[in-house]
Amino acid sequence: MKSLVLLVEDDIDLATTIIDYLQLEDIICDHAANGAACLQLIYENQYDVILLDVNMPRMDGLTVCKTLREQGVETAILMLTARDTLEDKLAGFHAGSDDYMVKPFEMLELVARIQVLSKRRSGQSMLLNVDELKVNFSEKAAKRAQRDVLLSPTGWILLETLMRKSPQVVSRRQLLQAVWGDESPDSNSLKVHLFKLRQQIDAAGETKLMHTIVGQGVVLRKKIDG
Amino acid sequence: MKSLVLLVEDDIDLATTIIDYLQLEDIICDHAANGAACLQLIYENQYDVILLDVNMPRMDGLTVCKTLREQGVETAILMLTARDTLEDKLAGFHAGSDDYMVKPFEMLELVARIQVLSKRRSGQSMLLNVDELKVNFSEKAAKRAQRDVLLSPTGWILLETLMRKSPQVVSRRQLLQAVWGDESPDSNSLKVHLFKLRQQIDAAGETKLMHTIVGQGVVLRKKIDG
DNA sequence: ACAAGGGTTAACGAAGGGTTAATAACAATT
DNA sequence: AATTGTTATTAACCCTTCGTTAACCCTTGT
Numbered sequence: 001m002k003s004l005v006l007l008v009e010d011d012i013d014l015a016t017t018i019i020d021y022l023q024l025e026d027i028i029c030d031h032a033a034n035g036a037a038c039l040q041l042i043y044e045n046q047y048d049v050i051l052l053d054v055n056m057p058r059m060d061g062l063t064v065c066k067t068l069r070e071q072g073v074e075t076a077i078l079m080l081t082a083r084d085t086l087e088d089k090l091a092g093f094h095a096g097s098d099d100y101m102v103k104p105f106e107m108l109e110l111v112a113r114i115q116v117l118s119k120r121r122s123g124q125s126m127l128l129n130v131d132e133l134k135v136n137f138s139e140k141a142a143k144r145a146q147r148d149v150l151l152s153p154t155g156w157i158l159l160e161t162l163m164r165k166s167p168q169v170v171s172r173r174q175l176l177q178a179v180w181g182d183e184s185p186d187s188n189s190l191k192v193h194l195f196k197l198r199q200q201i202d203a204a205g206e207t208k209l210m211h212t213i214v215g216q217g218v219v220l221r222k223k224i225d226g
Numbered sequence: 227m228k229s230l231v232l233l234v235e236d237d238i239d240l241a242t243t244i245i246d247y248l249q250l251e252d253i254i255c256d257h258a259a260n261g262a263a264c265l266q267l268i269y270e271n272q273y274d275v276i277l278l279d280v281n282m283p284r285m286d287g288l289t290v291c292k293t294l295r296e297q298g299v300e301t302a303i304l305m306l307t308a309r310d311t312l313e314d315k316l317a318g319f320h321a322g323s324d325d326y327m328v329k330p331f332e333m334l335e336l337v338a339r340i341q342v343l344s345k346r347r348s349g350q351s352m353l354l355n356v357d358e359l360k361v362n363f364s365e366k367a368a369k370r371a372q373r374d375v376l377l378s379p380t381g382w383i384l385l386e387t388l389m390r391k392s393p394q395v396v397s398r399r400q401l402l403q404a405v406w407g408d409e410s411p412d413s414n415s416l417k418v419h420l421f422k423l424r425q426q427i428d429a430a431g432e433t434k435l436m437h438t439i440v441g442q443g444v445v446l447r448k449k450i451d452g
Numbered sequence: 453a454c455a456a457g458g459g460t461t462a463a464c465g466a467a468g469g470g471t472t473a474a475t476a477a478c479a480a481t482t
Numbered sequence: 483a484a485t486t487g488t489t490a491t492t493a494a495c496c497c498t499t500c501g502t503t504a505a506c507c508c509t510t511g512t
Binding site: 453454455456457458459460461462463464465466467468469470471472473474475476477478479480481482 | 483485486487488489490491492493495496497498499500501502504505506507508509510511512
């Protein structure tokens with residue numbers, strides 16, 4: 001499975017180099033140039049690993065790391081820094097990072113460490129949530145508020161696809177691909193599966209979390225205004 | 227919480243130094259002087275982290291690491307070695323290690339990395355229990371509440387697999403793999419074994435601990451949902 | 453109004469899973 | 483060597499759940 005990582009790095013040249021390289025290795029890499037942008041992206045996406053530069057102008061990497069941990073973000077964090085003294089490393093681990101690499105580093109080693117960190121996470125309880133909807137994929141347990149959400153195998157695939165992209169809209173084309181790969185049956189089947197999924201996620205009287213955007217696709221999010 | 231680690235290192239002096247140091251940091255450290263002893267200890271104990279020296283006389287660290295992973299051991303492995311070339315590191319990660327430290331290293335950094343690796347694991351010890359179900363695998367003794375649970379060899383494999391992953395769902399694919407490896411019988415043998423296991427674990431009138439999730443697999447947990 | 457996209461429903465065959473019993477393989481004992 | 487008890491595999495049967503389809507309805511934009 002492809003890894004999705006976030007690179008937080010103020011040096012644009014270095015960032016570009018890293019991003020380009022990771023793409024070749026099937027690692028999708030978002031980029032934030034500073035701590036604030038980082039927090040925003042983490043709120044919107046579900047990353048496997050966060051690559052965090054320590055030396056950044058306003059909010060430094062250690063602070064970002066601590067902040068994330070305090071907010072309950074459990075995503076694996078790999079610190080990237082030119083500082084290689086023991087004190088710096090310990091400070092990094094103490095702030096809650098999972099790994100620490102000293103610049104300049106080899107790209108292949110970075111790739112290897114990213115893969116280890118994302119593997120760890122997928123082995124653990126893979127937890128996603130959108131507003132009231134909390135889903136644990138490894139336990140195959142989904143809840144909306146207090147209520148159990150019961151899903152068929154196809155329902156799980158659709159839910160996972162929608163949650164991973166949330167709050168982005170997912171086209172029906174992508175959903176077909178996610179469930180059936182290249183050979184999909186009569187497209188009406190997807191309609192039925194989406195109907196059943198919607199029944200489970202948005203029960204009578206609840207605020208809708210699953211929205212259809214005509215001609216665009218389906219999206220899972222709190223409000224539809226975006 | 228105290229960590230339990232296994233140090234696999236043929237240099238007795240270095241091993242002693244490390245063990246003594248780790249003890250000061252509340253890390254209990256077993257020692258194996260070679261690969262064979264290592265495999266035996268891992269079979270008997272449930273370690274948080276395995277510290278693995280690469281340069282060892284008979285069976286080298288990389289081979290030990292690969293062997294462990296092939297046998298399904300998922301314990302975090304930290305490689306310790308004097309080799310610091312990129313190829314060596316990549317070989318380490320490729321063999322299935324989780325981290326890599328180059329000698330000579332700082333003890334404090336070793337401690338920090340051990341703590342990160344043990345934090346990540348979900349707290350499982352050799353004496354496993356899921357609610358009323360208490361199992362000692364080394365003695366092959368299982369009890370549900372006061373009642374003895376009697377199992378066949380296959381039953382033990384299934385139970386161990388399910389308990390190790392609990393509360394995660396284990397697919398039938400994984401169970402087949404756990405019992406028969408790559409060549410499984412071509413019938414519903416697994417169904418029958420699961421049936422018998424279920425009879426033992428959930429006797430008449432008791433709350434079900436073993437659940438089937440259609441299309442997903444089997445889980446051992448108290449309730450089907452939080 | 454009408455076409456297109458999407459929602460809803462019921463029905464049926466397919467697949468997944470539970471249960472039972474018979475048989476085969478195996479080990480330990482006599 | 484024969485007996486006994488345990489375990490593994492197979493097949494047959496049944497029930498439940500899932501996926502797909504077709505038919506029909508509703509909404510929206512032109």
